[in-house]
Amino acid sequence: MVTNFVQEQLHHFQEKNRNTGRLIIKCPDQPGIVAAVSSFLKQFDANIVELSQYSMNPNGGTFFTRxxxxxxxxxxxxPQMEQAFMEIADEFAMEWKFNYVSDLKRTAIFVSQEPHCLLELLWEWQSGELMTDIALVISNHEDAREIVESMQIPFYHIPANKEIRKEAEEKQLRLLKEYQIDVIVLARYMQILTPSFVAAHPNKIINIHHSFLPAFIGARPYERAYDRGVKLIGATSHYVTNDLDEGPIIEQDIGRVDHRDSADDMKKAGRAIERTVLARAVKWHLEDRVLVHQNKTVVF
Structure with a gap:
């Protein structure tokens, strides 16, 4: 019943948005960009319903628009629009992409043993707040199998550790290719990915780190935060790069703690922050609201 309900919601969303597109642009800033793009869309009888823009430096910087x-x-x-747009793109030296809202992105979720971030994503998806096709869940533990399969989502248990990382990632990459995955979500997947895995999916792997980066990079951040006597804890969702927990940040949030809170108390409070931060970041990515520039993001 859950699957049928979700499928109906996704189908309704696709039908409702079958004529909705998004144009994402990054280019050197100069006069006339918005005018040229608006005029181009008008030629195809397209009506702009939302336009967000940002110039990193109006005097010769980088321009972003969604x-x-x-x-x-x-x-x-x-096809005709994309072909015709190349002329404008060349004129303004654009990095650009047309996305079509009815083409739902296909998502893979990676998880280890802690289920709270996975559960939040599944709840958002089930309730119609996360418009994506969750194609599969991959885990290095069996703990989440019953939850995932109860929603009729394929679940794959692939043991992973540093001794067998190469073999594990080969299996994972085959599955990602087989399922034609567009975005990978690390929902507390407690394994470090290899450079070759990351390179295969640039700016398409979204992680949740259980601290307010750049504080407490790496393992056991709550214990280290407790030892430091912090008064705020947080969580950070970012794209994965080869530098541990240093990829472009998409979203962050914090919560207050004090001297009475143990490390376990901080973990409990932190889980609520982690799951909401990750869900927001994934949603913004799915809606094409996140533009990456060097090691930063512009989030519309």
Whole structure:
């Protein structure tokens, strides 16, 4: 019943947005960019419904924009639009992409033993707040199997540690290719990914770290926060790079603690922060609201 309900919601979302597109642009800033893009969309009878823009430095810096638009018969027009847009893209030296909202991104979730972030994502997905096709869940433990399979989502147990990391990642990469995955979510997946794995999915692996980065990078951040006597704890969702917990930050949040809180108390409070921070970051990624520039993000 859960699966049928979710499928109905996703189908309704796709039908509702079958003529909705998003144009994502990053380029050197100069006059005339918005005017040129707006005029281009008008030529195809497209109506802009949301436009966000940011210039990192108006005097020769980088310009970012996310444009959401409605266009009748969008899928029929899409090839011609993309071909025609190349002229503008060349003129302004753009990095650009058209995304079509009815093409749901396919998501893989990686998890270890702590289920709170996984459960939040599944709840958001089940309730229609997270518009994606959760194609599979991969874990190095069996703990989450019953939860995942109760929603009729494929679950794969692939043991992983530093001794067998290469073999484990080969299996994972085969599954990601087989399921045509667009985004990978590390929902408290407590394994370090190899550079080759990260390179295969640039800016498509979203992690949750259980501290307010750059504080307490790496393992056991709550214990280290307790030893330091902090008054605030937090969580950070970021894209994964080869530098541990130093990838572009998407979202962060904090909660207050005091001298009466033990390390376990901090962990309990932190779990609530972790799951909401990760869910927001994933949602913004799915909605094409996150643009990466060097080791920072612009979040519209």
């Amino acid at each position: 444009i959401e638009f409605e266009c009748i018969h969008l899928k029929d027009k899409a």
